[in-house]
Amino acid sequence: MSGVRVLVGTRKGAFVLTADAKRARWDISGPHFAGWEIYHLKGSPADPNRLYASQSSGWFGQQIQRSNDGGKTWEPVGNKFVYDGVPGTHQWYDGTPHPWEFARVWHLEPALTDPDTVYAGVEDAALFRSADGGQTWQELSGLRGHGSGASWQPGAGGMCLHTIVLDPSDSGRLFVAISAAGVFRTDDAGKTWRPMNRGLTSVGIPNPTADVGHCVHRIAMHRSRPGVLFMQKHWDVMRSDDAGETWREVSGNLPSDFGFPIDVHAHEPDTIYVVPIKSDSEHYPPDGKLRVYRSRTGGNEWEALTTGLPQRDCYVNVLRDAMAVDSLDACGVYFGTTGGQVYASADAGDSWAPIVRDLPAVLSVEVQTLP
């Protein structure tokens, strides 16, 4: 019988939540790597038992953990992330040049067809790739070196490459997003890159429509329609119908267009989900009501999804990597909060229930649909 495996990264360890296709009764294992920050863990689309996890600590640095049995056991693999050549500088918060310094891996994106190939988005922002199951890592330095790297500045959470989207129709095309630089695309498997930020407007930067410098929080794609991208920017929900060449705002009737995650329904490429957050200085839902908003029209027209979610006195946040969908029918939607709850909907968002309520602050949620 098919089922799902939800991979949850938290401030103090990783948790693996499993259920059958009904998604009603859950088994919870963890904490794995207790006490360490787990920014992200994700399974290989080519081998669901192959998982990668980013384990980090302010004391002891970065580890990459790998599992070959769906998260039952793990082994540390390579943790040497060295920038290619002379690292150079980016801009610091005060505008002065600051040397590129590796801090942590924010996001791991296993390749679509090879379980041993995996990409890592890191802070300070760069993209690394491993072709040997995470044992060794090489920077795809054309990204930092394409020309604008010296002008990138960190967002409040650091200068991180947090989103990696692989085009299933074109193995040479990847999208990445960096806070606070924006979206970049390669069409030659990472050798050369171009900024993809035309149409974005960010009032918090000197030139609101600059090519580079936007605080993009997350981008998402439906694999059946890789030319269409959706974006949750710092403020504004955006859409591109030309693979990132241009963007237009689709915030529509959202109560706030600030937020972090955005995701796409597994079977309906125009059904998208966001979690509005009141503002960038108040990282909690408007009116203390935790509401997922769903658009069935690819943006602009949004409906609040509230059944089963707290509708009073709720002041948690939902971080950029903390939402995911499964591919069962009906599509399951999952998200985790900084309050330690992981919510699941087995009916595409119509109703929700907590899988678990009291984990450490949730940093990331990924879902695997198992045969």
Added chain:
Amino acid sequence: MIRVILPTHLRTLAHVDGEAQLHVEGQATQRSVLDALEACYPMLRGTIRDHVTHQRRAFVRFFACEQDLSHEPPDAPLPDAVAMGAEPLLIVGAMAGG
């Protein structure tokens, strides 16, 4: 034999119960002990000192014989008691936080 006591998280990472016991060629220094430690436990590379520069991570400290050796040069001899195995070298995750 050099005795090294690791912080809890690194003992877990390296699957070490109790002390790590290391054979160190030549003089016992921070560098030679860490070289031996990382050779025995490769997963500890990068956790105590930088992979490339070998600079000690900011929140890691080295204590032995009731002394803080963290700021000693990496090639300075460790105390005789550590070199002879009478006392352990403590690798400590510095107290930090609220």
